[in-house]
Amino acid sequence: MDTGTRIEQTLEAALAAGHRQNCPPLLAQAMRHAVFPGGARIRPRLTLAVARACEDADPAMASAAAVAIEFLHCASLVHDDLPCFDDADMRRGKPSLHKAYGEPLAVLAGDALIVLAFETLAEAPARRPQSLGTVLRVVGGAVGSRGGIVAGQAWESEPAIDCALYHQAKTGALFAGATMAGAAAAGVAHQDWRGLGEKLGEAFQVADDIRDVAATPQELGKPCGQDAAHLRPNYALAHGLGPAIAHLDALVLEAIAAIPDCPGRQDLGTLIGLTAKSFLPESLQRRAA
């Protein structure tokens, strides 16, 4: 089964399991709206790619980790879009969740996806019982108040922002969680995989800044120019488009160099180079080339 199919099927199965028992119908629909159709599924692909590069000793746990990471990513998008944050009307080319289902169900669908992420981990038939605790700590750390994505979003409420800490928490933490969870699911030392994830998160953030400045709303499925509108730091705004693209390319090379020794190191490097290309829409790649 190809990776994309594996991810969509596991997301589908976890959501369906979540909705068989006493789930209010509109909540179930709202959760599906948040998860399908997805974006590029970059983070769960990364989890599975790392697990595979480490010989994927426990594929069910790797799949569960990948899907947990994606549920948490989707939950963060739903809550970030709320009127009290970005007040976004569109996401992935369709109405944002609170526009489609109202604010109460947007808050609740986000909460429910956070819980479902952890339930999905708990329900994976782990080959080694110890691995559940490790994967859980890695995933929890990537999203919680200790430098995870919730902390990242919360920096926007502080009177002063440490920009590096902000991006590291808001974007880097979940990428690092994705690589470390793949390693932890495969039973190898997950800390060695933090550097790759952080570097890729940094690259993704620069790509996101470039997209916000240079892509069209059609390419993004959401409005552009949001960083300028919300006075958020943006690398491409600060340094210009050309230097931003050069910086992105350098970060991807640094990420590939940060892959720890493992049986599938070379294939993983190739895959990451290809994945990084998808960080920018095709038209922007052509314009950049």
Place this chain on the structure above:
Amino acid sequence: MDTGTRIEQTLEAALAAGHRQNCPPLLAQAMRHAVFPGGARIRPRLTLAVARACEDADPAMASAAAVAIEFLHCASLVHDDLPCFDDADMRRGKPSLHKAYGEPLAVLAGDALIVLAFETLAEAPARRPQSLGTVLRVVGGAVGSRGGIVAGQAWESEPAIDCALYHQAKTGALFAGATMAGAAAAGVAHQDWRGLGEKLGEAFQVADDIRDVAATPQELGKPCGQDAAHLRPNYALAHGLGPAIAHLDALVLEAIAAIPDCPGRQDLGTLIGLTAKSFLPESLQRRAA
């Protein structure tokens, strides 16, 4: 150490661990505001009482389960108070979280407490590695979209509400989670403990209805008459105060009768009788007597 102290110290330790690493200061303060000072801590007390009645083979896991249940309870109060739900100004005698810290930090503190609950479970030094998965599934089920408290709150967004399913999810599920998590932490069959929790949840809901109708705002630390204002079903409004109090007493006796065979059955029954008394403020008990 007495139970109250054990709960407060474990909550304190888990929050402090959550805030040492890269937590934005206002988020850390908002999370504390949501957790301290607490209410009666009924649910974590129940978890510890059940674990003790089952000989508490793994006290660290029981404490972690109790604290996870309380964090999830606090998170649900924070999100339920938001303007898009109850729009509550007061909670536990002080401003609700979004009144004190703004809506963005209220959404994020709720999210962060949900994640911290699961991290606290993952970080407990479990004596048996298998018990983490069981406790996690029990706790996740109590709060998620499959009949947990998120599902309960989401029923309010449906065009038609099944009243029994609504109360079971919104209140009963976390009480059942509290009893089952205590049993699971102690390594005994947790499903046997669902009935006690559900019955106690039902009793607590009737007491909540009575309080909303008959207590003063000073006794509750929040406004009364909210069910009538929000057109929510209320047992005491529907049947009158006297019959509601008689129904509450009967439910507590049914709960005590539902305690499974276990070494501490008699002490647990006594404790539950005493706990149920605390469901109503003292002045209301006097008025009811």
